[in-house]
Amino acid sequence: MDHIEIELKFHISDFDDLRGRFLDLGALCIRRQTLEINARYDTGDNRLLERHCLLRLRKDVGATLTFKSPPPTAGTRFKRFRELEVGVSDFDTMEAILNALGYRRRQTYEKWRETWQAEGVTLCLDTMPFGRFLEIEGEPDAIMLMVRDLGLQWDRRILYSYLGIFEVLREKEELPFRDVTFDNFKAVSIPFERHCHRFETGGTDGR
Structure with a gap:
C-alpha cells in the first residue's frame, strides 16, 4: 500500500499512566507488546540514505518490507513521509532477494511496540534501547486533538525518526556501535x- 504517513512522537517516562489515559478516552489495545527486529538496507555508497529514503525489512509476528521516501510537500508541524509497504512470507528469503539486488544490511534496530487504536489515530507505545516513546499516527486534526486530550505539550513533540535520534546520541555520547539493539x-x-x-519542539532530521 502507498500512502502519506503523518505522525509525531513524545518522550514518555510512565507508560502505566498513559495507558490509563488511553482507557479513559475509549482507546483499545489491538496488539500487546511485541518485539520488532528491523533491518535497514542500502547500497555500498548509501544512495538511499543520501536521498533521505529508508528500505526496511521488519520481523515481528510476521515480516514486512517497507520503503519510505520524502513526501511531495513537507512541514514542521508533523513528520510526513511517503510509504510503500507489503507483507512478505519469509524474512530470510526476502533478505536474500535484497542482497541479490545489490542491497546490504547496513543497520539493525530493535524495539518493543504496543499498539492502541483510538478515534482517528493509532497510538504506539515504543520501548527503544535508549528510552520510551509514544508515537501518534493519523490525520493532522485527529493527532492534535489526541495530543490535547492526553494532556501532552505540543511544543515537546519530536519529529525525528528513531534512527535519527540514535545518530545524534551516538555522536554526543561517542557510542562505539551502529546497531540499535538492547544487547548493545x-x-x-x-x-x-x-x-x-x-x-523536541519539532526538530527533524527528515528521515
Missing part, C-alpha cells in the same frame, strides 16, 4: 532527559 545498550547508561532539548 546493556552496558550503556544514557539519561534521555539530558538530550530531550535536541529533539
Whole structure:
C-alpha cells in the first residue's frame, strides 16, 4: 500500500499512566507488546540514505518490507513521509532477494511496540534501547486533538525518526556501535532527559 504517513512522537517516562489515559478516552489495545527486529538496507555508497529514503525489512509476528521516501510537500508541524509497504512470507528469503539486488544490511534496530487504536489515530507505545516513546499516527486534526486530550505539550513533540535520534546520541555520547539493539545498550547508561532539548519542539532530521 502507498500512502502519506503523518505522525509525531513524545518522550514518555510512565507508560502505566498513559495507558490509563488511553482507557479513559475509549482507546483499545489491538496488539500487546511485541518485539520488532528491523533491518535497514542500502547500497555500498548509501544512495538511499543520501536521498533521505529508508528500505526496511521488519520481523515481528510476521515480516514486512517497507520503503519510505520524502513526501511531495513537507512541514514542521508533523513528520510526513511517503510509504510503500507489503507483507512478505519469509524474512530470510526476502533478505536474500535484497542482497541479490545489490542491497546490504547496513543497520539493525530493535524495539518493543504496543499498539492502541483510538478515534482517528493509532497510538504506539515504543520501548527503544535508549528510552520510551509514544508515537501518534493519523490525520493532522485527529493527532492534535489526541495530543490535547492526553494532556501532552505540543511544543515537546519530536519529529525525528528513531534512527535519527540514535545518530545524534551516538555522536554526543561517542557510542562505539551502529546497531540499535538492547544487547548493545546493556552496558550503556544514557539519561534521555539530558538530550530531550535536541529533539523536541519539532526538530527533524527528515528521515
